Amino acid sequence: xxxxxxxxxxxxxxxxxxxxxxxxxxxxxxxxxxxxxxxxxxxxxxxxxxxxxxxxxxxxxxxxxxxxxxxxxxxxxxxxxxxxxxxxxxxxxxxxxxxxxxxxxxxxxxxxxxxxxxxxxxxxxxxxxxxxxxxxxxxxxxxxxxxxxxxxxxxxxxxxxxxxxxxxxxxxxxxxxxxxxxxxxxxxxxxxxxxxxxxxxxxxxxxxxxxxxxxxxxxxxxxxxxxxxxxxxxxxxxxxxxxxxxxxxxxxxxxxxxxxxxxxxxxxxxxxxxxxxxxxxxxxxxxxxxxxxxxxxxxxxxxxxxxxxxxxxxxxxxxxxxxxxxxxxxxxxxxxxxxxxxxxxxxxxxxxxxxxxxxxxxxxxxxxxxxxxxxxxxxxxxxxxxxxxxxxxxxxxxxxxxxxxxxxxxxxxxxxxxxxxxxxxxxxxxxxxxxxxxxxxxxxxxxxxxxxxxxxxxxxxxxxxxxxxxxxxxxxxxxxxxxxxxxxxxxxxxxxxxxxxxxxxxxxxxxxxxxxxx
Numbered sequence: 001x002x003x004x005x006x007x008x009x010x011x012x013x014x015x016x017x018x019x020x021x022x023x024x025x026x027x028x029x030x031x032x033x034x035x036x037x038x039x040x041x042x043x044x045x046x047x048x049x050x051x052x053x054x055x056x057x058x059x060x061x062x063x064x065x066x067x068x069x070x071x072x073x074x075x076x077x078x079x080x081x082x083x084x085x086x087x088x089x090x091x092x093x094x095x096x097x098x099x100x101x102x103x104x105x106x107x108x109x110x111x112x113x114x115x116x117x118x119x120x121x122x123x124x125x126x127x128x129x130x131x132x133x134x135x136x137x138x139x140x141x142x143x144x145x146x147x148x149x150x151x152x153x154x155x156x157x158x159x160x161x162x163x164x165x166x167x168x169x170x171x172x173x174x175x176x177x178x179x180x181x182x183x184x185x186x187x188x189x190x191x192x193x194x195x196x197x198x199x200x201x202x203x204x205x206x207x208x209x210x211x212x213x214x215x216x217x218x219x220x221x222x223x224x225x226x227x228x229x230x231x232x233x234x235x236x237x238x239x240x241x242x243x244x245x246x247x248x249x250x251x252x253x254x255x256x257x258x259x260x261x262x263x264x265x266x267x268x269x270x271x272x273x274x275x276x277x278x279x280x281x282x283x284x285x286x287x288x289x290x291x292x293x294x295x296x297x298x299x300x301x302x303x304x305x306x307x308x309x310x311x312x313x314x315x316x317x318x319x320x321x322x323x324x325x326x327x328x329x330x331x332x333x334x335x336x337x338x339x340x341x342x343x344x345x346x347x348x349x350x351x352x353x354x355x356x357x358x359x360x361x362x363x364x365x366x367x368x369x370x371x372x373x374x375x376x377x378x379x380x381x382x383x384x385x386x387x388x389x390x391x392x393x394x395x396x397x398x399x400x401x402x403x404x405x406x407x408x409x410x411x412x413x414x415x416x417x418x419x420x421x422x423x424x425x426x427x428x429x430x431x432x433x434x435x436x437x438x439x440x441x442x443x444x445x446x447x448x449x450x451x452x453x454x455x456x457x458x459x460x461x462x463x464x465x466x467x468x469x470x471x472x473x474x475x476x477x478x479x480x481x482x483x484x485x486x487x488x489x490x491x492x493x494x495x496x497x498x499x500x501x502x503x504x505x506x507x508x509x510x511x512x513x514x515x516x517x518x
Contacts, residue, residue: 006032006201007031007032007051007197007198007200007201008032008033008034008048008049008050008051009026009031009032009033009034009050009051009052009053009054009191009195009197010033010034010036010045010048010050010052010053010054011023011026011033011034011035011036011053011054011056012036012037012038012040012053012054012055012056012070012074012087013035013036013037013038013056013058013336014038014055014056014057014058014060014068014070014086014087014090015038015056015057015058015059015060015068016056016057016058016059016084016085016086018056018057018174018176018177019035019056019057019336020035020333020336021176021177022035022054022056022084022176023035023332023336023373024176024373025175025176025183025184025187026054026187026191027201027373027376028184029184029187029188029191029192029199030199030200030201030202031191031197031199031201032201033054034048034371035336038055038056038058038068038070039068039070041071042071042073042074045071045074045077046077050077050079051079051080051195051197052079052080052081052082052190052191052194052195052197053074053077053079053080053081053082054081054082054083054084054087055070055074055081055082055083055084055086055087055088055090055091056084056085056086056087057084057085057086057087057135057174058085058086058087059086060086061089061099061101061137061138062086062089062090062093062099062138063093063099063100069090069094070090072094075091075094075095075166075168079167079195080167080168080169080190080194080195081167081168081169082120082168082169082170082171082190083168083169083170083171084170084171084174084175084176085135085136085171085172085173085174086136087170088140088161088170088171088172089136089138089140089170091144091168091170092140092142092143092144092147092158092161092170095144095145095147095168096144096145097140097142097143097144097147098140098141098142099138099139099140099141100138100139100141101137101138101139102136102137102138102139102155104155105136105137106134106135106136106137106155106156107134107135107136108133108134108135109131109132109133109134109179110131110132110133110134110153110154110155110156110173111129111130111131111132111153111154112129112130112132112151112152112153112159112160112173113127113128113129113130113151113152113153114126114127114128114129114130114150114151115127115149115150115151115152115160116148116149116150116151118150118162118164119150119162119164119167119169119189119190119193119194120150120160120162120169120171120186120189120190120193120194121150121151121160121186121189122189122193122194123185123186123188123189123193124182124185130151130180130182131179131180131181131182132153132173132174132175132179132180132183133173133174133177133179133180134153134156134172134173134174135174136172139156139158139172140156140157140158140161140170140172143158143161144163146163146165146166147161147162147163147168148161148162148163149161150162150169151171153172153173156172158170158172159171159172159173160172160173167194167195169190169194171186175187202379203372203376203377203379203380203383204379204380204382204383206371206372206376206380207240207380207383207384210240210244210368210380211240211243211244212244213368214240214241214244214245214366214368215244215245217325217366218244218245218248218324218325218366221322222248222322222324222325223248223249223250223320223321223322223323223324223325224241224245224248224249224250224323224324224325224326224327224366225249225250225251225252225316225317225320225323225325225326225327225363226238226241226249226250226251226252226326226327226328227251227252227254227309227313227326227327227328228251228252228253228267228271228277228279229253229396229398230253230259230263230266230267230270231329231393231395231396232329232374232377232378232381232390232391232392232393232395233329233330233331233369233374233377234328234329235270235271235329235381235386235390235391236329236369236377236378236380236381236384236386236391237327237328237329237367237368237369238251238271238277238327239275239277239381239384239386240368240369240380240384241327241366241368242275242277243384247278248322249277249278249327250278250279250280250320250323251271251277251278251279251280252279252280252282252313252316252317253267253268253271253279253280253281253282254282254284254309254312254313254316255281255282255283255284255285256284256285256288256305256308256309256400257284257285257286257288257289257411257414258288258305258399258400258401258402258405258409258414259400259401260396260400260401260418260421260422260425261418261419261421261422262422264281267281268281270387270390274387280316282312282316284308284312287308287312288304288305288308289409289410289411291304291305291307291308292304292305292402292408292409293408293410294408295408295409296407296408298403298518301399301402301403301409301518302398302399302402302403305398305399305400305402306398306399317363323363324363324364325363325364325365325366326363326364326365326366327366327367327368328365328366328367329367329369329377330367330369330370331369331370331372331373331374331377332369332370332371332372332373333373333374334370335370378391378392392434392435394434394437394438394439394440394441395438395439395473397516401414401417401418401421403516403517403518404417404421404441404442404443404444404516404517404518405417405443405444406443406444406445406446406517406518407445407446408446412499413444413461413499416444416461416497416498416499416500417442417443417444417463419496419497420442420444420463420493420497420500421441421442423489423492423493423496423497424440424441424442424465424489424493425440425441427485427488427489427492428440428467428485431482431485433479433481433485436469437467437468437469437479438468438469438470438471438473438476438515439466439467439468439470439515440465440466440467440468440479441465441466441467442463442464442465442466442493443463443464443465443466443506443517444461444462444463444500445461445462445463445464446461447461447462448460448461448462449462449501449502451501451502453494453501458501459501460499460500460501460502461499461500461501461502462500462501462502462503462504463493463497463500463502463503463504464503464504464505464506464517465486465489465490465503465504465505465506466478466506466515466517467479467481468509468510468515470510470515473515475509475510475511476509476510476515477509478506478507478508478509481505486505489503490503
């Protein structure tokens with residue numbers, strides 16, 4: 001949802017792994033920004049009327065054949081420009097400086113001394129030393145005419161530079177990463193001191209604008225359908241659209257048989273009784289589990305669940321008279337991924353297609369959250385009066401427990417997994433760790449081992465407990481849960497869940513592992 005009055009910072013992506021982080025840090029300053037590929041035509045850039053432009057880092061060297069160089073007319077827009085790493089080299093090369101391969105690459109922690117406390121270093125003092133994070137193999141050996149050095153490091157003479165009159169600045173290091181502790185101050189200087197922006201954009205102020213835009217788009221006799229999963233994204237999207245068009249929104253919740261314990265009852269109670277949404281709850285457990293019978297390959301599980309869901313959703317949506325729109329809880333990281341300058345090099349697992357359903361269903365897409373990150377979605381949900389417990393639920397995979405039930409998915413094994421997973425969640429919540437952990441869950445392994453219970457011998461399956469911390473799911477660290485908590489979890493699962501006699505704890509981070517086992 002766009003507003004003509006919104007101040008926009010445009011980030012041009014040259015393929016950096018940190019580009020999303022730049023956007024996150026700018027949003028944290030309460031300034032609205034968007035990421036677009038560096039190939040965005042200059043005519044479209046002008047039409048967007050950005051107040052400032054940021055050139056991201058990237059894996060290339062500016063002097064390489066075929067390197068992405070963008071359009072140099074971006075420097076003629078008359079707005080401030082900040083280049084980061086590759087972006088700074090691009091500024092130097094495009095405006096008359098010189099970039100070459102560095103004799104020694106520089107990766108990791110470094111220290112930068114402020115030479116001139118001006119521009120992006122306006123909030124620092126002369127000779128102040130900053131801890132920063134470097135990641136580059138090139139160096140600038142000559143600055144363009146009119147540019148001066150404003151910061152140096154032990155290995156990089158032109159580590160930070162700028163032209164105060166043109167308001168164009170370059171940084172060889174990455175201010176957006178946590179390893180540059182005062183990076184937010186540098187970005188704040190660029191946004192507020194150099195560009196003169198106002199910190200007025202918040203997810204809360206965004207909700208009224210989004211509701212108005214949906215009302216403008218959906219005609220008085222038109223209807224919309226929404227696939228409600230009970231997760232944060234689809235829930236906020238549904239409530240937002242309900243605020244806009246009321247009962248002309250029909251939410252479809254599909255019980256696919258691989259949901260968590262009590263999830264069906266919780267979703268129905270929350271949205272039908274508390275929010276008074278027009279909700280259709282469909283019990284299709286048998287249909288999904290029949291389709292999964294005998295399947296053990298994780299990719300095949302995902303594809304089967306996705307296909308059956310689409311079939312069910314299409315059938316139910318066809319019953320909604322006047323349905324013209326499909327509401328999806330697409331978030332900004334999904335949008336960025338679909339338009340990034342350099343896409344992922346390998347398919348780790350099947351990922352939902354941004355806007356994939358409408359091609360089959362002939363429905364127009366409404367994605368009210370497509371400008372927001374996950375934390376911003378939660379903030380928007382709070383302004384809509386949604387319950388805290390719902391907004392801060394841990395992420396749950398689309399294929400549900402099917403990919404946490406390794407091997408064949410059967411009703412009996414799902415019941416075992418559901419019971420164990422419920423114990424993990426309840427104990428993590430009792431320990432007041434639930435909201436500080438990205439995901440905590442159980443995996444049922446098709447591995448049987450011998451055990452002794454009472455005076456009898458058992459031969460039952462193994463349960464793996466997983467808990468990780470992450471910001472966006474792209475990387476994750478395993479959580480060192482307290483031993484007494486692990487002991488309680490293990491004791492309860494073995495004593496209360498028939499079918500499991502051994503509990504192990506997963507201490508793998510991502511990478512090299514993934515968060516889910518399948």
